[in-house]
Amino acid sequence: MGRFWSIxxxxxxxxxxxxxxxxxxxxxxxxxxxxxxxxxxxxxxxHLFYTILWLTGIVFIVxxxxxxxxxxxxDHQKNEEPAQYSHGNHYLEVLWSVVPAIILLFxxxxxxxxxxxxxxxxxxxxxxxxxxxxxxxxxxxxxWLIQYPGDDKKLDTADDIYLINELHVPRDEEVVLEITAxxxxxxxxLPNFREKxxxxxxxxxxxxxxxxxxxxxDIVCAELCGWGHYKMKGQITVESKNDFDxxxxxxxxxxxxxQYKLAEAE
Amino acid sequence: xxxxxADGQAAHAHARNEFGVGEFLSTYVFSRxxxxxxxxxxxxxxxxxLIGGILAIGIxxxxxxxxxxxxxxxxxxxxxxxxxxxPEFYTMLFTMHATxxxxxxxxxxxxxxxxxxxxxxxxxxxxxxxxxxxxxxxWMMWPAFFFFGASFxxxxxxASSGWTSYPPxxxxxxxxxxxxxxxxxxxxxxxxVGVSSxxxxxxxxxxxxxxxxxxxxxxxxPMTIWGMFITALLQAFALPVLTAAGFMQLLDRTVGTGFFxxxxxxxxxxxxxxxxxxxxxxQHLFWFYSHPAVYIMLLPAMGMVSEMLCCFxxxxxxxxxxxxxxxxxxxxxxxxxxxxxxxxSGMNPALGMTFMVATMMIALPSAVKTxxxxxxxxxxxxxxxxxxLFSLAFVSMFVLGGLSGIFMAAxxxxxxxxxxxxxxxxxxxxxxxxxxxxxxxAIYFWFPKMFGRMMNESLGKIHFLxxxxxxxxxxxxxxxxxAAGFPRRLADPYHYETFRPLLPINQFMxxxxxxxxxxxxxxxxxxxxxxxxxxxxxxxxxxANGLEWQAPSPPGHGNFDFQPIVYRGPYEYSSPDTEEDYxxxxxxxxxx
Ligand code: HEM
Ligand SMILES: [Cu+2]
Ligand SMILES: [Cu+2]
Numbered sequence: 055m056g057r058f059w060s061i062x063x064x065x066x067x068x069x070x071x072x073x074x075x076x077x078x079x080x081x082x083x084x085x086x087x088x089x090x091x092x093x094x095x096x097x098x099x100x101h102l103f104y105t106i107l108w109l110t111g112i113v114f115i116v117x118x119x120x121x122x123x124x125x126x127x128x129d130h131q132k133n134e135e136p137a138q139y140s141h142g143n144h145y146l147e148v149l150w151s152v153v154p155a156i157i158l159l160f161x162x163x164x165x166x167x168x169x170x171x172x173x174x175x176x177x178x179x180x181x182x183x184x185x186x187x188x189x190x191x192x193x194x195x196x197x198w199l200i201q202y203p204g205d206d207k208k209l210d211t212a213d214d215i216y217l218i219n220e221l222h223v224p225r226d227e228e229v230v231l232e233i234t235a236x237x238x239x240x241x242x243x244l245p246n247f248r249e250k251x252x253x254x255x256x257x258x259x260x261x262x263x264x265x266x267x268x269x270x271x272d273i274v275c276a277e278l279c280g281w282g283h284y285k286m287k288g289q290i291t292v293e294s295k296n297d298f299d300x301x302x303x304x305x306x307x308x309x310x311x312x313q314y315k316l317a318e319a320e
Numbered sequence: 321x322x323x324x325x326a327d328g329q330a331a332h333a334h335a336r337n338e339f340g341v342g343e344f345l346s347t348y349v350f351s352r353x354x355x356x357x358x359x360x361x362x363x364x365x366x367x368x369x370l371i372g373g374i375l376a377i378g379i380x381x382x383x384x385x386x387x388x389x390x391x392x393x394x395x396x397x398x399x400x401x402x403x404x405x406x407p408e409f410y411t412m413l414f415t416m417h418a419t420x421x422x423x424x425x426x427x428x429x430x431x432x433x434x435x436x437x438x439x440x441x442x443x444x445x446x447x448x449x450x451x452x453x454x455x456x457x458x459w460m461m462w463p464a465f466f467f468f469g470a471s472f473x474x475x476x477x478x479a480s481s482g483w484t485s486y487p488p489x490x491x492x493x494x495x496x497x498x499x500x501x502x503x504x505x506x507x508x509x510x511x512x513v514g515v516s517s518x519x520x521x522x523x524x525x526x527x528x529x530x531x532x533x534x535x536x537x538x539x540x541x542p543m544t545i546w547g548m549f550i551t552a553l554l555q556a557f558a559l560p561v562l563t564a565a566g567f568m569q570l571l572d573r574t575v576g577t578g579f580f581x582x583x584x585x586x587x588x589x590x591x592x593x594x595x596x597x598x599x600x601x602x603q604h605l606f607w608f609y610s611h612p613a614v615y616i617m618l619l620p621a622m623g624m625v626s627e628m629l630c631c632f633x634x635x636x637x638x639x640x641x642x643x644x645x646x647x648x649x650x651x652x653x654x655x656x657x658x659x660x661x662x663x664x665s666g667m668n669p670a671l672g673m674t675f676m677v678a679t680m681m682i683a684l685p686s687a688v689k690t691x692x693x694x695x696x697x698x699x700x701x702x703x704x705x706x707x708x709l710f711s712l713a714f715v716s717m718f719v720l721g722g723l724s725g726i727f728m729a730a731x732x733x734x735x736x737x738x739x740x741x742x743x744x745x746x747x748x749x750x751x752x753x754x755x756x757x758x759x760x761x762a763i764y765f766w767f768p769k770m771f772g773r774m775m776n777e778s779l780g781k782i783h784f785l786x787x788x789x790x791x792x793x794x795x796x797x798x799x800x801x802x803a804a805g806f807p808r809r810l811a812d813p814y815h816y817e818t819f820r821p822l823l824p825i826n827q828f829m830x831x832x833x834x835x836x837x838x839x840x841x842x843x844x845x846x847x848x849x850x851x852x853x854x855x856x857x858x859x860x861x862x863x864a865n866g867l868e869w870q871a872p873s874p875p876g877h878g879n880f881d882f883q884p885i886v887y888r889g890p891y892e893y894s895s896p897d898t899e900e901d902y903x904x905x906x907x908x909x910x911x912x
Contacts, residue, residue: 110723130701137894138699142639168732173669245805256582281408
């Protein structure tokens, strides 16, 4: 039976690697079981993921094969040699502490720049001031309130534009968004943008990215916010600067109109 | 709920013929004997294991066939809803599944069941240092069982703000159906579990420090005891924080303090009275406990696996001292990595960076342990018994869980995979693939000591094979889902167009999960059959070295029928100094 069990354990690295390769290549039947299309300029998340995938993948395969080989070879029904009376090996211990330590330290330092880019280096204006947010996104059970500053470029003034679950951003521009929450925690998750930030009531936060591909993408709520969490879905549209300006103008006009109509009705 | 416990033990009582109600109660119910308490913990936690498993099937059902009637279990779980899972019910399911599995299964089965049973036996003591405290630590679990159990029957059918219970969702009674009474009961239950663990850990620490048999130096302790010792330390230092945080949340909910609520909060159109607090404070306090808690759920398992790997490879442990240092390293670093659960929470990004470095470093002792286990089986005489298979599974699965941890420790990657199924894959590989496999192995291994009879090997191997296959079928593909950004905790992920192609693979996983739970029938049958009819085990059926194997099976009150004296470490297998391939710790050295 030792042979049988060895092969069962061998199947872990073999099948595991196969599934990852299959999904990453998008082969049948695992099409679309991998990263959603990347639509921002910064590919550091994907790059880092693949770097770690290679490193850990090698460790995974090598340890899996060792386990298999030891089980195959030292099965007591097949192995004629007596068990080795050994309490360890100092050099091996040093080796397998120092090598992983170096790799892990390398990874730790290597990723710092991407993190700083995503969270610490907010885009600047030419005059050295931090770039003001294009819009404010507020999470509330169970919808995303979107607020654009309007012509005066200031939030919370009379010409603000209010929308629900519908966010538009211009392409090829650094976009800064202010995000916050009204009631409980939510999380502003844009899978195609590799962006996620919990929104916390009482805290004002900023996220930024530079979209480079036109299209409509999901805004997902990724932090449990109550029974309706699953349907807290928004949509983010990336379009050219001109289309964006036109859309914003129309949104403003629509809003004026509906307010006018409301006033009429009363 | 305790009928199995009562039945199992009542049968024993009859075998020992006439003996009054008073004796029965003091021997089997309110016993102060560490072995009985350990077995009581074992039965209670295994029962909750089953309940937790059924809750999980509910979750999986919804992810595979959303909004459709669930056969058999559906009407059982939620008759009122006619077998269909509502979103609020789904939220409750994953909250209570995680709560039950962490607080009522894994933590108490490791520390409560195996800690209690094994510590005095393995160090050569008669009993725990404080037997009455020990008994109370078990009976403190019952209020917890009651509060968690009863919370299924109040409004909302149970707490439903996740096992992490993040405020304001959990503190504002209007925020969710389960945020009312059920959440209060959840907090009280959690406190009871905490008190129980605290009583246990004080006892374990004292016992291990004070009551070792002559010759049992710290560096001759079995790895299981090292695991339990460090775990008890972790509990003692981390638990007070969770308990305090629990009380703060309770106060926020009941008397209107605002520890975790900011100014001007409006939930569901009702305003929160107090303010001035911070939701992130809870997350810090919660993870300050719950990160060490993941090691509380792991270190004893690592110890038990080391035991079994040596015994069934007939080889000394590879690198005993590095293994001990690795456990200590994990425990030490374990206190400064909690922030890795909060990389995207809104915590200061500079702080996130320091937590990232510490988290990367904690993968190091885990790697060292894995290499030493591989070193242990290298060059051995490997016997493929059921406990050995489960231990090997532990090693193989722990590698996966540890490696996926590195992805999440990388802050920029975590931005993408946080709160996706990648996380779910990670912790199921360490907790189910890891700890639960170790626990199954340990049950097969120490069963003869607990009940004096052997479990059936063939049934054990079938149980192993099915569990191992379906476990990977259920959890491996979660990595892929995570890479696709599939979020956790959504009642209907297919509400998003993007995730709709992932439905078939979810159905595959659900089928595997159902089969995995069903396979446990082999274990249950084997377990109960063997208690009564298994072949009688001698003192040392596995030819192992530990002190517990020198005591009778099962050991009587006071454990040993001789005074154990320890001459060597626990892993002297295949020593050239003796004829046999094992060399019990108590056997005096052969004169040459
Ligand atoms: C190799 C060492 C490990 C590393 C580097 C690591 C890293 C991490 C990280 C960074 C997270 C947070 C991910 C996120 O929410 O975005 C996490 C979550 C988790 N880890 Fe680990 N981990 C390791 C080992 C373990 C072990 C041994 C266990 C348990 C026995 C464990 C149990 C958990 C659990 C339960 C969670 C998820 C909690 C939740 O959000 O519900 N981890 N781990
Ligand atoms: Cu949400
Ligand atoms: Cu952690």
